[in-house]
Amino acid sequence: MPETAFEPWKDPSAKPLIQFRNVTKRFGDFVAIDDLSIDIFEKEFFALLGPSGCGKTTMMRMLAGFETPTSGTIMLDGKDISPIPPNKRSVNMMFQSYALFPHLTVYDNIAFGLKRSKMPKDEIDARVKEMLRLVQIEKFGNRKPEQISGGQRQRVALARALAKAPKLLLLDEPLSALDKKLRQETQFELMDIQEKTGTTFVVVTHDQEEAMTVASRVAVMDHGKLKQVDTPDQIYEAPNSTYVADFIGDVNIIEGHATTQGDTVAIAWAEGQPSIIGTPTRPGMAGKVSFAIRPEKVAISAEKPKDLNNVVQGKILDIAYLGNLSTYHVALPGGITIKAQTANSRRRARRPFTWDDEVWLSWTDTAGIVLDS
Amino acid sequence: MNIRRIALISVPYLWLLALFMVPFLIVFKISLSDIALAIPPYTPTLDISGGWTEVRSFFSQLDFENFEFLATDDLYWKSYLSSLKIAFISTFICLLVGFPIAYGMANAPKEWQPTLMLLVILPFWTSFLIRVYSLIGILSQEGMLNQFLMWIGLIGEPLTILNTNIAVYIGIVYTYCPFMILPIYATLIKLDGSLLEAAEDLGCSRTEAFWRITVPLSKAGIIAGCFLVFIPALGEFVIPSLLGGSDTLMIGKVLYEEFFANRDWPVAGAVAVILLLILIVPIVLYQRNEQKIMEAEK
Ligand SMILES: Nc1ncnc2c1ncn2[C@@H]1O[C@H](COP(=O)(O)OP(=O)(O)O)[C@@H](O)[C@H]1O
Ligand SMILES: [Mg+2]
Numbered sequence: 175m176p177e178t179a180f181e182p183w184k185d186p187s188a189k190p191l192i193q194f195r196n197v198t199k200r201f202g203d204f205v206a207i208d209d210l211s212i213d214i215f216e217k218e219f220f221a222l223l224g225p226s227g228c229g230k231t232t233m234m235r236m237l238a239g240f241e242t243p244t245s246g247t248i249m250l251d252g253k254d255i256s257p258i259p260p261n262k263r264s265v266n267m268m269f270q271s272y273a274l275f276p277h278l279t280v281y282d283n284i285a286f287g288l289k290r291s292k293m294p295k296d297e298i299d300a301r302v303k304e305m306l307r308l309v310q311i312e313k314f315g316n317r318k319p320e321q322i323s324g325g326q327r328q329r330v331a332l333a334r335a336l337a338k339a340p341k342l343l344l345l346d347e348p349l350s351a352l353d354k355k356l357r358q359e360t361q362f363e364l365m366d367i368q369e370k371t372g373t374t375f376v377v378v379t380h381d382q383e384e385a386m387t388v389a390s391r392v393a394v395m396d397h398g399k400l401k402q403v404d405t406p407d408q409i410y411e412a413p414n415s416t417y418v419a420d421f422i423g424d425v426n427i428i429e430g431h432a433t434t435q436g437d438t439v440a441i442a443w444a445e446g447q448p449s450i451i452g453t454p455t456r457p458g459m460a461g462k463v464s465f466a467i468r469p470e471k472v473a474i475s476a477e478k479p480k481d482l483n484n485v486v487q488g489k490i491l492d493i494a495y496l497g498n499l500s501t502y503h504v505a506l507p508g509g510i511t512i513k514a515q516t517a518n519s520r521r522r523a524r525r526p527f528t529w530d531d532e533v534w535l536s537w538t539d540t541a542g543i544v545l546d547s
Numbered sequence: 548m549n550i551r552r553i554a555l556i557s558v559p560y561l562w563l564l565a566l567f568m569v570p571f572l573i574v575f576k577i578s579l580s581d582i583a584l585a586i587p588p589y590t591p592t593l594d595i596s597g598g599w600t601e602v603r604s605f606f607s608q609l610d611f612e613n614f615e616f617l618a619t620d621d622l623y624w625k626s627y628l629s630s631l632k633i634a635f636i637s638t639f640i641c642l643l644v645g646f647p648i649a650y651g652m653a654n655a656p657k658e659w660q661p662t663l664m665l666l667v668i669l670p671f672w673t674s675f676l677i678r679v680y681s682l683i684g685i686l687s688q689e690g691m692l693n694q695f696l697m698w699i700g701l702i703g704e705p706l707t708i709l710n711t712n713i714a715v716y717i718g719i720v721y722t723y724c725p726f727m728i729l730p731i732y733a734t735l736i737k738l739d740g741s742l743l744e745a746a747e748d749l750g751c752s753r754t755e756a757f758w759r760i761t762v763p764l765s766k767a768g769i770i771a772g773c774f775l776v777f778i779p780a781l782g783e784f785v786i787p788s789l790l791g792g793s794d795t796l797m798i799g800k801v802l803y804e805e806f807f808a809n810r811d812w813p814v815a816g817a818v819a820v821i822l823l824l825i826l827i828v829p830i831v832l833y834q835r836n837e838q839k840i841m842e843a844e845k
Contacts, residue, residue: 240744260747273745277763290750338749 180390182215189252191216191342191374192237197246199232199398206232208398209246216341219368219375221385223421224395230378231270232398234344237376238267250342261290266340270347272331274319280330281306281315287338305333308367325356332364336371345377349384361387382422386410394418410468412455416545419466424501426472426512429547432463439544441465444508451483452544459544467542469515474502474527478534485536488512490529502527504535571823578816579609589812613817622801623818627825629796633712633787634780637719638727641776642769644720645727649768650761652728653735664732667725679718679789686714686790710792718786723779727772734768735761767840774833781829782822798822 182188190213199207206229214220222230235241236248239260247254255263266287274283284305288298306312309329314322319330328348335343348364349357365388368375379385385392386406393403394417402409402418413419416427430443430450439459440449450465479485488504491511495518502514514535527533580589591608594601617623652663670678685691686709693705708714738761746756762769784799791797798818805815 238744238748240747259752260744261750261752265748267745267748269741269745271739271741273739273741275742275745275760286746287749290755334749 180217182218183213183391188215190214191218191251192376193247193249193252194233195247195249197236197243197248199229199236199241200244206398207236207243210398210400211246212393212400212403214374214376216374217372219365219377219388219390221389221392222376222378222395223382223385223392224380225421226380228395229398230380230395231346234267234346234376234378237342237344238265239263264338264340265342265344266335266338267344268331268335268346268348270350272319272327272351274327274330274334276319278318279315280311280317280319280322283319283330284334284337286334291338301337305337308336308370309333324351325360328352328360332367336367336373339371340373342374342376345375347378347380350379350381357384358387364388386422394421396421412543413466414455414545416464416466416547419543419545424469424513424515426467426469428465428467428510428512430463430465432460432544434458434460438539439463441544444506444510447486447507450542451539452542453540454544459546462547464545464547465542466545467537469501469513470499471537471541472512472514473536474504474514474516475534475536476526476531479536482536483539484541485534486512487532487534490527490531490533493527493529502533504533506535574816574819576609576816577812578613578814578820579611580813580816581608581612582811582813587812588810613813614821616814617817617821622796623798626796626798626801627821630781630798631825633715633719633797634777634783637716637723637780638773638777640716640720641724641727642773645724645772646731646769648724649728649731649735652732653738660736667728670725675722676785678722679785682714682718682721682790683709686717709790710795712791712795714790714792715787715795715797718790719776719780719783722786723776726775726779730771730775731765731768734765738764767836767843770836771833771840774829774836778826778829778833781826 182190192212192214194210194212197207197210198205210233222233224230232241236243237250239255239258242256247256249255250263250265275286278286281302284302285298288301293301302315303312306315309332311322311326311329311333314326314330319327322330328351332345332348335345345364349360352360361384364375364377368388377385377388386409389406391403392406392409394401394409396417401421402414404412409418409422413422419425420427428441428443428450430441432439432441432452432454434454435451437453438451439454440451441463442449443465452465473479478487486506488506490502491505492503494501494503498518499515500518502516504512504514506512512535577589580591582588583590591605593605648667652660652667655663683690687693688705688707688709690709692708693702696702697705708717742760742764743756746760747753751759782799782802783797784803787795787797787800788803791800799822802815802818802822805811805818809815
């Protein structure tokens with residue numbers, strides 16, 4: 175039997191674990207969450223991604239029960255959760271600041287939630303030990319939070335939130351306090367733990383790389399609204415707006431005027447330059463559009479490439495050497511600068527281009543995306 | 548170790564020597580002397596000009612008679628016990644009154660907190676004596692408290708509050724409550740609100756979160772406040788003299804009377820030495836607590 179991909183959002187009969195139905199949250203006059211609807215499914219690793227202040231934490235806090243929606247409903251397992259207080263929800267949260275209890279040991283921090291339930295003592299002990307093992311901090315059970323490192327604290331916070339085996343685990347910027355290397359390692363561990371425990375994770379982050387790495391689906395937010403909810407590759411390859419394209423990774427955006435040409439559109443973008451040929455994202459696209467293309471999809475060459483529709487000549491303004499990659503900033507006629515990225519499979523000394531070289535940039539008809547602007 | 552460091556380290560010890568050890572030794576010496584109709588009103592006094600024999604006869608005249616006297620008259624140990632009891636109960640009432648006030652202050656809107664803090668320390672702007680005298684006006688038979696209680700119909704006859712132990716408790720609690728409120732407030736204000744949310748998230752009700760998180764984390768402030776009330780309350784003499792009755796026994800009052808009314812400096816000295824020995828225990832405990840807070844903040 176072939177392994178089916180985990181895509182419950184594509185299955186119309188799948189029941190979502192969490193449903194936001196036209197949820198709005200206002201703080202005074204300020205609208206933090208604006209008429210937002212979303213479905214999150216069981217066992218998903220769902221990432222909320224957006225700039226600081228876009229309402230990510232507010233969404234989390236509504237799920238945990240610390241804020242109530244001004245209007246709209248939030249359902250967990252098909253039931254409206256607004257009347258349920260935070261201590262009665264089978265939702266646990268890993269706080270941005272970790273919020274470990276400083277007067278309790280690591281062991282007692284993890285046992286805290288279990289002791290509030292009616293679990294027998296020996297079962298609590300077994301569960302705490304299991305959690306300590308899961309996050310690999312068995313040795314530190316007797317220490318106080320102040321006696322362990324930041325990375326270990328983050329693990330305690332995770333273990334404490336997972337201990338009660340909640341239906342839903344909320345993680346508010348779980349890795350933001352860690353340094354880059356530790357963060358990347360921990361991302362994979364998080365995915366591992368999520369898979370092992372089968373818990374639904376909703377993670378908040380402002381780090382797009384983190385969201386892309388860990389999540390089954392990513393929701394890109396802006397000012398309390400959802401811009402796009404999709405799998406990481408779809409968000410990257412097929413953003414539905416210039417906002418999403420710009421927020422996720424690096425992108426070149428060229429404004430122009432589109433006219434339909436059969437299956438493709440021709441975008442006039444600068445006087446005296448051939449139109450860019452692109453594939454429309456919906457039929458009948460015309461008028462003002464933005465053409466978005468990732469730097470790594472733009473090829474750079476010394477000779478004019480043949481057999482391609484999209485070829486422009488420009489001059490290298492700047493080269494950013496990133497070790498594995500080099501990004502060339504190329505000035506096109508008409509004052510536009512385009513970034514082209516190549517992988518550095520050879521040593522730097524053999525770099526083919528340098529500043530002020532005249533080069534050719536080219537891309538295929540399907541490499542970029544045509545977006546309404 | 549160089550001289551500079553030694554000099555630096557010796558500063559607090561010199562301070563302690565000049566302002567604590569020397570006065571204490573003087574009082575201790577007086578407590579070992581005998582009462583005399585002289586100025587100062589005790590013998591012997593040391594006269595070094597008399598040479599070695601004079602010094603020897605001076606020491607031979609010192610004895611523990613006054614301490615023995617304290618043990619024979621039960622007024623003294625009853626006063627010590629009664630002081631301990633009054634200080635203990637006052638401290639407890641201060642905690643019951645002070646904690647909610649500190650809690651309310653710490654949870655009040657940010658812009659209100661400086662004002663509330665000011666209100667707590669405002670009484671210190673008037674003299675302590677004036678405040679105690681005004682309490683006499685409030686607590687007396689025809690005072691405001693009785694008039695108010697009769698006006699709302701709670702009592703028909705004015706209550707006798709002044710010159711009883713109740714007035715002493717009211718006086719001590721009123722005077723020392725700020726010393727309870729401020730250290731508790733200082734710990735509560737530092738309490739991270741997300742800890743309470745985390746406790747709720749893990750299944751605590753609000754009340755349970757209060758007992759399991761707020762109280763243990765403000766323990767250092769509670770202990771500091773209790774000592775700051777208990778220590779001065781134990782030796783208090785103005786409040787029991789002015790508000791208490793003839794049956795109010797407090798060692799501070801006894802000390803005052805021995806010293807100024809009886810002019811028996813040696814017995815007063817003995818009373819003071821014992822009081823100090825009793826106070827050393829809570830003072831040392833208080834210092835330990837302060838040290839712990841400092842270490843926790845590091
Ligand atoms: N309790 C509150 N009162 C007033 N405004 C708030 C409150 N909580 C959040 N906000 C506002 O709502 C917006 C979204 O906040 P938040 O959800 O914390 O953003 P994010 O987590 O995405 O950075 C912010 O502009 C913030 O100032
Ligand atoms: Mg946030």
